[in-house]
Amino acid sequence: MHKSTYLLALILLVLGCQPDREPHEDHTVFEINKLPPRADFFAFESPEKAWDGTKERSNNFIALNGDWKFHFTxxxxxxxxxxxxxxxNDSDWGSIPVPGNWEVHGFDKPIYLDERYPFTTSWPDVPEDYNPVGSYRTTFELSQFWKDKSVILHFAGAKSAMYIYVNGQFVGYSQGSKTPAEFDISEYLIEGENLLALQMYRWSDASYLESQDMLRMSGIERDVYLYARPKAFVSDIGLSTDLDLENGNGVFDAEIQMVNQADQEVTRTLEVLVTKDSKTLAQQRETVTIGAKDTLLWRFDKTIAEIKPWTAETPELYQASIRFEDEANKENAQFIKKAIGFRNVKIENQQLLVNGKAIYIRGVDRHETDPHTGHVVSRESMVKDIKLMKQNNINAVRSSHYPNDPLWYDLCDEYGLYVIDEANIESHPLAISADTQIGDTESWTPAHLERVQRMYFRDRNHPSIIIWSLGNEAGTGRVFQTLYDWLKKTDTSRPVQYEPAEDEGYTDIFCPMYPKPEKLVHYAENNPKKPSIMIEYAHAMGNSVGNLQDYWDIIEKYPSLQGGFIWDWVDQALEYKDENGNPYLAYGHDYHPDLPTDGNFLNNGLVDPYRNPHPHLNEVKKVYQPVGFAFNSTQDTLELTNKNFFKALDTHYVAWQFVKDGQVQQTDSIHLNLGPQHCYTLPIKQPDTSEGEWLLQASVRDMEGNIAYAPEHEIAFAEFPLTPFSSKDITISKSAPMQVTKEGEHIRITGTNTDMVIHGKTGEILNWEAYGKTVTLHPIRPNFWRPPTDNDLGNSMHEWAAIWKKASAGYQAELGHLPQPDSLNRTAFSISYTLPQNIAEAQARFVLDTDGTLEVAYQFIPKKDSLPNIPRLGMKMMVPNTFSTAQWYGKGSHETYADRKTGAKTGIWKGSIAEQFHRYSRPQETGNKTDLRWFRLNSPELSLTVSPTDDQFMEGSIWPFLENELDFVPGKDGGQSASGLVPVTAKHGADIKIGDTFQWNLDHKQMGVGGDTSWGRLVHPEYCIPAKAYSYSFKIIPKKL
Known part of the structure; x- marks a missing residue:
């Protein structure tokens, strides 16, 4: 609460400033005349308005948001x-909305870089030739209610550095873009119209501390407003809460700081209430006297019995109300209301404990971003984010990499999310090298400390914030020890973390970035001294988030491992429009064609910029689910475990069903009343499973719902195979005789309901009809390639596996023997495929019957040692666009892969072929389906069904276009990125066009998508396809509709 160290920092700032530099060029000057930091609250003129909580309805508030005059250079x-x-005369100036980023309103361009500064100068210099400057002007008139009151100008967030003037007079200077800047402008005001003007530099010395992995943009990014306060006022409030774990009582400690700016002492009534559901639980009222030009700090503490604790699972909130009133003049009254929660956070026995429980962090990292407004984020967008997180079992969020809009923390308090609040500090380009990092440069200490202090004072009253972070990727050194020491001395109720510190003394948590699973095991098994929570992991770039379940199998095995934050929540792309007005999600050189870029490395979200879920969000929901399932087939029992630490499953029920060959046979359900961390064993009688493939599927749903999701929302599911899959043995009747005729270089095979033409030398299919309708006009070909995912590009799969792309396009096919009838009068022929450089060969035997059923038996045999892993092993065929729907029995309904199918259910799924792919921001492999028992395409007159014939599941996909729509196209300069982490590409998801010919991939296997990182880490070995011998077989069955 006390600000003595903050004031000392300001004194050091003034003494250390460099007179030959402007403030925006001097890292020792980061504010002039800026008011000290304070908690986020608003003082209303009445208790009714305070309870309503809408400051826009207060007579003490004037919004300055809107269109401002703007000059740009x-x-x-x-x-x-x-x-x-x-x-x-500003009549020739343009205008810009406030809040609003310059770059989304036609002034300058966004720049996307990961590890580099967006300018070429180096510390301590600031760019001079190219450093955009925006000048703003707006006018306002004071409220009639503001007579004899002080007027405060509030900027909630502006980037990067700004000089503020009112009515032609200099008011102050500010930098630090993600925390408020407040100025007392009372002495500069006049009656009638007032002029507010400011000048903002895109880059300043502050830019060296704000090099986060995000779109680099500028401008006023959050609200601007005026508020009035009396000469005697509440200047700050600290509402500290704790939970007595012995008896469950809540401990409330209020520190109220009051200031009297008048020339004489004043007497006021100060009252603090704590209430819940209109019931008063704590109350203190006192008459306080504040001396002239003085400050008074008042404290009230109270123990409240039988408190309902706050957790992310049970976000129980209480209301703290503050009344500061002049009994003789009610116009000077202030009423403040803040939500509070009682909880206890500590580290004990190498574990992070919330209310005495070693919780798991099932988290995500989140940037503030919007496809239309950039870094200006609306309440509606925040609510959408938090509801989606809660719906998908996410319980924690990191404010990467800066303090978020204050409203976000209010929502986290209300909806229930654990929060790591992170200081707006990242000097990544300097931190890369020990020679350039500034963590040991003492002159930078005040600028770092000011950012931590402003974060702390603004946000300290939020129960959702359980950990402070000193910043991100800003190096190490004495500066960070100073930040840590200040926070630990000031706030004893929360741990402090900092990823680069690792085992150093200025982090309470070991918080690695992107550790390999084996590194987690090594840490956990070697006497860990701190809890481990991954600050970033499972890099969700493009088609990603493979092997997430593998991470959590390890996490749940070791007590010191407590989860992590997936990077990250939302793709950061902006929506642009092409020359025809069609929207697309921009990245890389779309923003600034002439500058280096890191391409689409900013699109790592579980949701797209519009908050539409990517397929891998299903995997996250499943892996993060709060219910465990275990089926004992010998005892006919299903054990359910409530993984919650605080929330009972008492408004929930479990439903289960037995499924035979995709058809539900038996269903039942039972209401649950299962306490946190408790188990329940449910007897379940199995049916006769002697015939067919059987599954048990179970689902837990919330009957009542909550503010984040509707009733009947599924929070968890599981399925258990009861019998193995077996391709059905169907007795094949003898086919009617078929005709085989040679027609020049071609061979025609004709049956009762089918007609096929193959090449006389290669044996490849040139035309195939069934029931008078075209099946394909192209060969059914071996396929070893997939369009690279973002993870593939990051590990150079397009280079190390290029031989397999050449194999798919450059093999030599040869007809093994002329088509001839078998014992059932079916016609059989075989093809040998020799791959380029004779690295391998493949053989396929085709058997066609008179009704058009085609059986395919495929073998792959490598011919050389040390061949790289194969991205895809299977066959592909092209079908006409007369086919419109797809149906399959396997994992669904979304795309799945070998290392990302935990979150999918086995069932019979159906959908439009046009929807069987996902438009990632950059086109790439998409739409795969795993554990296929059968896969069907339908047109109005014909269906084609593929099913395995060898008791092995297949994989596959149907694209309403050809593979080249998805393949990698390097961007300018050969696709070299600024960081060198990932290649820069040139295509967009919006560029994908539905074609006249569809590609049907009929695969034996496809490599997993990976998920550790997107810049080098390979797919885990168990999900790869080593170059060895393989065989699989399937049949294609046409049917007239």
Whole structure:
């Protein structure tokens, strides 16, 4: 609460400033005349308005959001020199909405870089030739209610550095883009219309501390408003809460700081209430006297019995109300209301404990981003984010990499998310090298400390914030020890973490980035001294998040491993439009064609910029689910475990069903009343499973729902195979005789309901009809390639596996023997495929019957040692666009892969072929289906069904286009990225066009998608396809509809 160290930092700032530099060029000057940091609250003029909580309805509030006059230049020397003059003629200026990023409103361009600064100068210099400057002007009139009150100008967030003027007079200077800047402008105001003017630099010395992996943009990003306060006022509130774990009582500690700016002492009534559901639980009222030009700190503490604790599972909130009132003049009253929660956070025995329980962090990292407004994020967008997180079993969020909009923390308090609040500190480009990092440069300490302090004072009253973070990827050194020491001394109720510190003394948590699973095991098994929570893991770039379940199998095995935060929540792309007005999600050189870029490396979300879930969000929901299932087939029991630590499953029920060959045979359900961390054993009688393939499927649903999701929402599911899959042995009747005729270089095979033409030398299919309808006009070909995913590009799969792409396109086919009838009068022929450089060969035997059923038996035989892993092993065929729907029995309904299918259910699924792929921001492999028992395409007159004939599941996909729509196309300069982490590409998901010919992939296997990182880590070995001998077989059955 006390700000003595903050004031000391300001004194050091003034003493250490460099007179030959402007403030925005001097890292020792980061504020002038800015008011000290304080908690986020608003003082209303009545208890009714305070309870309503909408500051826009208060007489003490004037919003300045809206269109402001705006002048822009890229050359600082050409900036407006008299922008602040009241008599300036600004009629030729443009306008810009506030809040609003310049770059999304036609002023300059966004830049996307990961590890580099968006300018070429180096510390301590600031760019001069190209450093865009925006000059703003707006006017306002004061409220009639504001007579004799102080007027405070509030900027909730502006980037990067700004000089503020009112009515032509200099008010102050500010940098630090993600925490508020407040100025007392009372002495500059006049009656009638007032002019507010400011000038903002895109880059300043502050930019060296704000190099986060995000779109680099500028401008006023959060609300701007004025508020009035009396001469005697509440200047700050600290509402500390704790939970007595012995008896369940809540401990409430309020520190109220009051200031009297008047020339004489004042007497006021100060009252603090704690209530829940209109019931008063704690109350203290006192008459306080504050001396002239003085500050008074008042404290009230109270123990409250039988408290309902706050957790992310049970976000129980209480209301703290503060009344500061002049009994003789009610117009000077202030009423403040803040939600509080009682909880206890500590580290004990190498574990992070919340309310005495070693919780799991099932988290995500989140940037503030919107496809239309950039870094200006609406309440509606925040609510959508938090509801989606809760619906998908996410219980924690990291404010990567800066303090978020204050409303976000209110929502986390209300909906229930654990939060790591992170300081707006990242000097990544400097931190890469020990020679350039500034963590040991003492002159940088005040600038770092100010950012931590402003975060702390603004956000300290939120129960959802359980950990402070000193920043991200900003190096190591004495500066961070200072930040840690200040936070630990100031706030004893929360741990502090900092990833680069690792085992150093200035982090309470070991919080690695992207550790390999084996590294987690090594840490857990070697006497860990701190809890381990991955600050970033499972890099969700493009088609990703493979092997997530494998991570959690390890996490749940070791007590010191407590989860992590997936990078990250949402793709950060902006929506642009092409020359025809069609929208697409921009990345890389779309933003700034002439500057280096890191391509689509900003699109790593579980949801797209519009908050539409990517397929891998299903995997996250399943792996993060709060219910465990175990089926004992010998005892006919299903054991359910409530993995929650605080929330009972008492508004829930479990439903289960037995499924035979995709058809539900028996169903039942039972209401649950299962306490946290408790198990329940449910007797379940199995049916006769002697015939067919049987599954048991179970689902837990919430009957009542909550503010995040509707009733009947499924929170968890599981399925258990009861019998193995076996391809059905169907007695094949003798086919009617078929005709085989040679027609020049071609061979025609004709049956009662089928007609096929193959090449006389290669044996490949040139035309195939069934029941008078076209099946394909192309060969059924071996396929070893997939369009690279983002993870594939990051590990150079397009280079190390290029031989398999050449194999798919450059094999030599040869007809093994002329088609001839078998014992059932079916016609059989075989093809040998020799791959380029004779690295391998493949053989396929085709058997066609008179009704058009085609059986295919495929073998792959490598011919050389040390061949790389194969991206895909299977066959592909092209079908006409007359086929419109797909149906399959396997995992669904979304795409799945060998290492990402835990979150999919086995069932019979159906959908439009046009929807059987996902438009990632960059086209790539998509739409795969695993554990296929059969796969069917339907047209109005014909269906084609593929099913395995060898007791092995198949994989497959149907694309309403050909593979080249998805394949990798390097961007300019050969696709070299600024960081060198991933290649830069040139295609967009919106570019994918539905074609006249569809590609049907009929695979034996496809490599997993990976998920550790997107810049080098390979798919885990168990999900790869080593170059060895394989065989599989299937049949294609046409049927007239």
């Amino acid at each position: 890229t050359d600082p020397s050409e900036r407006s020199k008299d922008f602040f003059e009241p008599n300036l």
